[in-house]
Amino acid sequence: MSYAGAVAARCLWLPRTGAPRPLSAYGRRISARFWSSGMTLDNINWAAVDRIIRVDHAGEYGANRIYAGQMAVLGRTSIGPAIQKMWDQEKDHLKKFNELMVAFRVRPTVLMPFWNVVGFALGAGTALLGKEGAMACTVAVEESIAHHYNNQIRRLMEEDPAKYEELLQVIRKFRDEELEHHDIGLEHGAELAPGYTVLKSVIQAGCSVAIYLSERF
Numbered sequence: 001m002s003y004a005g006a007v008a009a010r011c012l013w014l015p016r017t018g019a020p021r022p023l024s025a026y027g028r029r030i031s032a033r034f035w036s037s038g039m040t041l042d043n044i045n046w047a048a049v050d051r052i053i054r055v056d057h058a059g060e061y062g063a064n065r066i067y068a069g070q071m072a073v074l075g076r077t078s079i080g081p082a083i084q085k086m087w088d089q090e091k092d093h094l095k096k097f098n099e100l101m102v103a104f105r106v107r108p109t110v111l112m113p114f115w116n117v118v119g120f121a122l123g124a125g126t127a128l129l130g131k132e133g134a135m136a137c138t139v140a141v142e143e144s145i146a147h148h149y150n151n152q153i154r155r156l157m158e159e160d161p162a163k164y165e166e167l168l169q170v171i172r173k174f175r176d177e178e179l180e181h182h183d184i185g186l187e188h189g190a191e192l193a194p195g196y197t198v199l200k201s202v203i204q205a206g207c208s209v210a211i212y213l214s215e216r217f
């Protein structure tokens with residue numbers, strides 16, 4: 001089974017409407033259950049899940065735009081296939097969070113049009129520095145995203161690992177793939193990019209701001 005198929009079969013969450021249930025922090029009269037386990041999530045921390053799904057959706061969308069920008073510049077060069085492979089995984093990540101947004105009635109961040117432009121500009125801009133520039137961008141962004149996913153995993157583990165088991169599986173899998181992207185960036189000469197340390201710091205500061213804003217707006 002393909003990766004996307006496996007994830008969809010294993011992790012698909014479905015909304016369930018029906019008799020009124022306790023209102024969430026956002027006033028939703030729905031509960032949700034995991035398709036695979038049948039576990040009903042009546043008492044989940046909606047405020048936390050809302051934030052997690054919104055910011056992760058925004059992050060995966062931004063990652064897709066970054067790789068689109070890199071491919072626009074470097075798609076026909078020797079590094080093209082490596083970028084395309086990472087982009088394909090980001091498409092699967094985004095697809096999963098699109099499904100979760102529908103299932104959990106989570107609205108996207110209002111900043112999506114902004115991330116559309118900023119993500120593409122970041123990908124294309126660093127790619128214009130050369131292959132190493134693009135890879136430096138990949139290392140910086142993927143390290144930030146993996147760190148962000150680790151924070152979410154810690155938060156959900158502290159809250160209730162059993163209740164959030166399948167969301168944890170999704171985040172852990174994606175975290176591992178972001179770390180693979182990070183390593184691919186290093187293997188392809190990220191550290192040889194001009195001004196690597198400064199570039200990485202600036203991009204990661206931007207990622208922190210993007211995460212903060214996308215969680216809240």
Ligand SMILES: [Fe+2]
Nearest residue numbers: 060063090093
């Ligand atoms: Fe991703």
Ligand SMILES: [Fe+2]
Nearest residue numbers: 142177178181
């Ligand atoms: Fe990634």
